[in-house]
Amino acid sequence: MSTFLQQLINGISLGAIYSLIALGYTMVYGVLKLINFAHGDVYMVGAFMGFYLANGLGARGAQMLGMSGDGIVARGLLGGGAMEPSLITALVVMLLAMAICAAIGVIIERFAYRPVRKYSRLTALITAIGVSLLLENGGQVVFGAEPKFFPELFSKRNIDLVGGASINSADIIVLVIAIVLMIALQLIVYRTKTGRAMRAVSFNLQSAKLMGINTDRIIAFTFALGSALAAAAGVLVAIRIPRIDPLMGILVGLKAFVAAVLGGIGNIPGAMLGGLLIGITETMVVGYLSPTYKDAVAFAILILILLFRPSGLLGTVAQEKV
Amino acid sequence: MPRYLRNLIIALVVIAVLIGLDFVFQGRMLNPYFVRILMLSGIAITLAVSLNLINGFTGQFSIGHAGFMAVGAYSSAYFSVNYGVNLANSLGGGKVGWVVALLVSTLIGAFFAGLAGLAVGIPSLRLRGDYLAIVTLGFGQIIVVFLNNIEAVGGARGYSGIPIVKSFFWIFLVAVLTIVIVYNIVNSAFGRALISIREDELAAEAMGVNTTRYKVMAFVISSALAGAGGVLLAHFDGYLNPKSFEFIKSFEILIMIILGGLGSIVGSVLGAIVLTVLPEALRGFAEYRMVIYSLLLIILMITRPQGLLGSTGPLKAWRKRRKLTAENAGGGPAAAPTSPSTVATQPERPAPGGENLR
Numbered sequence: 001m002s003t004f005l006q007q008l009i010n011g012i013s014l015g016a017i018y019s020l021i022a023l024g025y026t027m028v029y030g031v032l033k034l035i036n037f038a039h040g041d042v043y044m045v046g047a048f049m050g051f052y053l054a055n056g057l058g059a060r061g062a063q064m065l066g067m068s069g070d071g072i073v074a075r076g077l078l079g080g081g082a083m084e085p086s087l088i089t090a091l092v093v094m095l096l097a098m099a100i101c102a103a104i105g106v107i108i109e110r111f112a113y114r115p116v117r118k119y120s121r122l123t124a125l126i127t128a129i130g131v132s133l134l135l136e137n138g139g140q141v142v143f144g145a146e147p148k149f150f151p152e153l154f155s156k157r158n159i160d161l162v163g164g165a166s167i168n169s170a171d172i173i174v175l176v177i178a179i180v181l182m183i184a185l186q187l188i189v190y191r192t193k194t195g196r197a198m199r200a201v202s203f204n205l206q207s208a209k210l211m212g213i214n215t216d217r218i219i220a221f222t223f224a225l226g227s228a229l230a231a232a233a234g235v236l237v238a239i240r241i242p243r244i245d246p247l248m249g250i251l252v253g254l255k256a257f258v259a260a261v262l263g264g265i266g267n268i269p270g271a272m273l274g275g276l277l278i279g280i281t282e283t284m285v286v287g288y289l290s291p292t293y294k295d296a297v298a299f300a301i302l303i304l305i306l307l308f309r310p311s312g313l314l315g316t317v318a319q320e321k322v
Numbered sequence: 323m324p325r326y327l328r329n330l331i332i333a334l335v336v337i338a339v340l341i342g343l344d345f346v347f348q349g350r351m352l353n354p355y356f357v358r359i360l361m362l363s364g365i366a367i368t369l370a371v372s373l374n375l376i377n378g379f380t381g382q383f384s385i386g387h388a389g390f391m392a393v394g395a396y397s398s399a400y401f402s403v404n405y406g407v408n409l410a411n412s413l414g415g416g417k418v419g420w421v422v423a424l425l426v427s428t429l430i431g432a433f434f435a436g437l438a439g440l441a442v443g444i445p446s447l448r449l450r451g452d453y454l455a456i457v458t459l460g461f462g463q464i465i466v467v468f469l470n471n472i473e474a475v476g477g478a479r480g481y482s483g484i485p486i487v488k489s490f491f492w493i494f495l496v497a498v499l500t501i502v503i504v505y506n507i508v509n510s511a512f513g514r515a516l517i518s519i520r521e522d523e524l525a526a527e528a529m530g531v532n533t534t535r536y537k538v539m540a541f542v543i544s545s546a547l548a549g550a551g552g553v554l555l556a557h558f559d560g561y562l563n564p565k566s567f568e569f570i571k572s573f574e575i576l577i578m579i580i581l582g583g584l585g586s587i588v589g590s591v592l593g594a595i596v597l598t599v600l601p602e603a604l605r606g607f608a609e610y611r612m613v614i615y616s617l618l619l620i621i622l623m624i625t626r627p628q629g630l631l632g633s634t635g636p637l638k639a640w641r642k643r644r645k646l647t648a649e650n651a652g653g654g655p656a657a658a659p660t661s662p663s664t665v666a667t668q669p670e671r672p673a674p675g676g677e678n679l680r
Contacts, residue, residue, distance in 0.1 A: 035452050115624040123627040125383060125455060126580060130619035133573060137612035250569070254463065257456060295467050299460040306445040306453055 002164030007287035008280065009161075013171040013240065015279020016178035020233035021256035022263070022271035023185060024226025030202035030266040031222050033121060037128040038108060039230055040253015041135035042101055046231025047150070047244045048143050049097040054151045057089060087173070090153040094177070094235040098228040105227025106220050114216070132253075139246030150242035174236045181232055182272055185225070189268060198222055202266060255282075255298040262305055264315020273313060277301075336498060344491035357490070359602055364493040365554045366594035368500045370578040371587055372547030375504050377576070378584035379513065380540045381520025382447065386458030387548050388571035389465040390435040392564070394549020395556040396475050398431030399484045402557065407485060424487055428496070428553045435549020436542045443541040448534050450523055454541075462572050469564035480563035487557040496554055500547050505587055507543070516540050520585075570612070577619055583629030592631065 021043050028036040112131050116123045154173075158166045189195040200208040201218045209215050237252075238244050259278045263270025278298055285297050305312065347357050373387045406423040413419030438461075446457040470478045507513045515536045518526040527533050556562055578597045582589025604611055622629070 035455065112620050112624075116627065119623075119627045121452075122381070122383060122584075123623050125452060126576075127620055127623040129385065129573065129576070130616045130623065133612060133616035134620065137616060141609060141613060251463065254456075254460060258460070261453075261456070292471050293467070296464050299457075299464045302457060302460055303445050306449060306457065310449050310453070 003287055005161070005163050005165035007283045009165060009167050009171060011280030011283035012276060013174050013279070014283060015276035016175050017233045017237055017240075017275070018252070018256045018259045018279050019272040019275025020178055020181060020229045020236070021252065022259040022275045023182070023268060024230045025257050025260040026263070026265055026268060026271040027198070027202075027222050027226050029260070031198065031205070031219055032113070032117070032124070034113070034124050034128060035257065036226075037125075037253070038131035038135055039226065040249035040251075040256065041132050041139070042105060042108075042227045042249070043230040043234045043237075043252060043256075044139060044244075044246060044249035045104060045135060046097050046101045046227075046234030047238045047248065048139070048148075048234075048246075049100045049231065050093050050235035050238055051148055051150055051244060053093045053096050054089070054153060057093065087154050090173070090235075090239065093153065094232055097235050098231045101231030101234075102224040102228040105223040105230075108227075109220050109223040114219075136247055136250070143246050145246060147243050147245040150238035150244055152242070153239060168240075170240050174240055177232065177236060181229060185229065185268070188225070194218070194221060251295060258298040258302045261312055262301060264312025267312065267314050270312055270314035337495070340491050340494050340498070343494075344489065347490045359599060361488065361490060361493050361558065363595045363598040364490075364497045365551055365558065366575070366578065366598045367497040367591050368493075368551035368554065369548055369575045370582070370590040370594040371497075371500050371504050372544045372551065373575050374579045374582075374584065374587065374590045375507065375516075375547070376541050376544040378579060378586065378590075379504075379508050379520060380516045380537060381523075382537055382541065383452060383455040384458045384541070384544070385455055385569075385572050385576060386442075386460075386462030386465075387575045388567045388569070389458065389462035390438055390545040390548040391552035391555070391571070392465050392469060392567035393438045393552070394431035394435035394546075395552030395562055395567075396469060396481065397434040397549075398427040398553040399481055399556040399562055400475055401430045402427045402485050403483060420487075424492065424557070427557075428550055431553035431556070432546040432549045435552065436546030438549075439542040439545025440538065443538045443545075447537040447541060458572075459569070462567070462569055466564045466568055469567070476562075478564065480561055480565075482561045484556055484560045484562065486560040493554050493558075496550050500550070501587060501591070503543070503547065507540075508587075512536070512539075573615075577615060580619065580629050581622065583631035586629070586631045589629060589631035593629075 021039065024039050024042070025036060028034060028039070108131055112127050113124060116127045155169075157169045159169065159172075160166045187195075189198060197208070197213045197218045198221070200211065200213055201215055201222075205215055208218075234244075237248075255278055256275065259274035260271045261274070262277060263272070263274030278301065281301065282294050282297050285291075286294050346352070347360075369387060369391060373384065376382050376384050402423065406427050409426065410419035410423040413422055442457055442461050443454075446453045469475065475481045508516070515526065515531045518529065518531055519533050519536060523533055555566075574597060578593035579590045580593075581596065582591070582593030601608075601611060604614075607614070
């Protein structure tokens with residue numbers, strides 16, 4: 001029972017991160033019908049931006065003290081630090097990383113995807129793979145191929161729960177931030193004019209254009225939003241598990257995409273649900289079967305969805321028009 | 323001359339040429355490094371041409387070719403190590419025995435890779451859309467995870483002790499066979515069905531093409547040929563490592579056919595050779611190689627999405643010119659091509675893939 005509860009907690013925390021990334025996939029797919037393969041790598045860039053920002057802001061942590069245990073509060077490098085490591089630092093780091101990645105997302109869209117939008121969708125897909133590899137290999141050159149360790153931004157504690165399980169304070173923060181971000185996204189998409197325009201574009205790009213929507217700007221905005229969420233996920237992952245490397249986005253990106261398909265691609269609540277389900281299933285497999293095959297779980301789930309419910313859990317079957 | 327006789331003669335000539343070249347290369351008259359690159363190009367040709375069948379001609383997007391290659395390589399290597407040696411010895415251990423053992427091994431590799439293709443293809447090709455891309459990507463990753471954990475084939479340490487067959491003849495025989503198979507498929511009724519699926523899947527279905535069946539068949543054939551390519555690789559160095567089948571490998575094959583042009587066999591062959599030789603020439607920039615590749619890919623997609631030889635490749639342009647001059651000279655339909663296979667199989671189109679990835 002305690003194993004179950006423990007794995008459930010871990011799964012929800014992991015799943016929340018998958019959800020954040022899956023949202024970016026699903027939104028871009030909604031407006032452009034494009035699998036943005038580079039999305040997982042934007043998440044990686046987000047984690048690295050967080051790493052450099054945290055160090056720049058004066059947090060000193062796990063990288064110097066080794067993989068420290070609980071309770072080592074990092075102190076600033078510059079005489080007490082420009083900023084004391086705290087939850088506030090973590091938030092500032094995350095928000096700045098989100099802003100940088102939003103800009104990167106817009107740049108990718110502007111210079112790689114927009115020029116090929118007039119060609120077939122296969123061309124766009126190949127371009128996306130190109131961008132993904134550029135980020136991965138460029139990341140290896142720029143950031144270095146060896147893994148880096150994210151500084152500890154606040155002290156982590158284990159809080160014991162009833163039933164023998166325990167929850168780490170990092171997990172709570174990850175979950176709270178993820179929920180806040182998802183609520184914010186929900187408000188943007190369903191309560192603002194831009195959000196309405198996004199939904200219109202994803203419904204039908206041509207008609208949206210005819211109605212006077214600046215579709216290019218909406219598409220760029222969608223990329224910005226998705227990339228910002230991916231960056232947040234990157235920083236949150238680094239807070240949970242401080243080891244980051246330039247190839248960390250490949251598998252996570254793939255799983256998040258599966259999460260988006262599971263929920264119903266193009267469907268925002270679906271991506272959240274799918275992410276949680278993938279996260280929980282994965283930790284359950286680790287807990288009860290074997291950690292070796294945890295990376296195979298998402299793939300098995302994908303095959304099952306494609307066989308039994310290709311439109312996803314919350315997706316609707318789209319009729320094809322000729 | 324009857325057609326079959328002509329084909330038989332061509333086949334014999336090709337085999338004779340390959341044996342002759344094999345003799346030359348085995349004779350150590352050439353730089354062994356050069357011969358090695360040449361043989362690796364042959365393996366790359368097999369892989370690229372087979373991938374082009376599904377990506378270029380059928381318009382479905384597979385990005386896990388290395389996975390099928392791995393299935394072929396490992397299954398054939400397992401056979402060769404555990405049974406192939408005995409089989410060869412029981413047949414006298416001479417040249418004949420080895421040829422039989424290698425043939426069986428190749429067939430086994432192709433069979434299992436085709437089987438994997440069937441398992442991946444059926445769920446993902448029933449649907450229209452980009453699902454094949456994501457499923458093959460996942461398959462490629464998962465195969466590596468499994469290979470890393472199967473101790474019978476060495477796990478993460480790699481699989482060593484596979485009988486080495488460094489034969490120019492064998493490698494290029496498979497490469498030529500792959501080209502012939504793909505060429506014949508593309509220029510048959512089956513191939514026309516595939517091309518119709520690429521151009522417009524809905525219209526193809528409306529015309530009575532069983533799209534799922536054709537897509538799955540093309541995918542299985544493509545996977546099986548990739549498996550044969552894997553068999554060649556397994557026996558080339560006598561050592562396999564799961565690392566060499568990671569996504570980067572699939573991507574390399576993909577960029578070969580995109581560079582050459584989707585839907586162009588000549589393009590695939592050239593792309594395979596260029597991308598095998600280029601890294602050797604760029605050894606000093608190994609660190610930046612993949613960065614350059616990916617930038618190149620993006621720029622190519624923006625400026626020339628059909629690839630260098632796609633749709634208006636030199637061969638097709640030449641053929642069209644020849645057809646035109648023939649029509650002008652002979653005048654009228656009398657000069658029309660005698661065999662329907664020379665009718666341009668691919669209409670001019672802005673980019674391969676078209677609208678069918680809906």
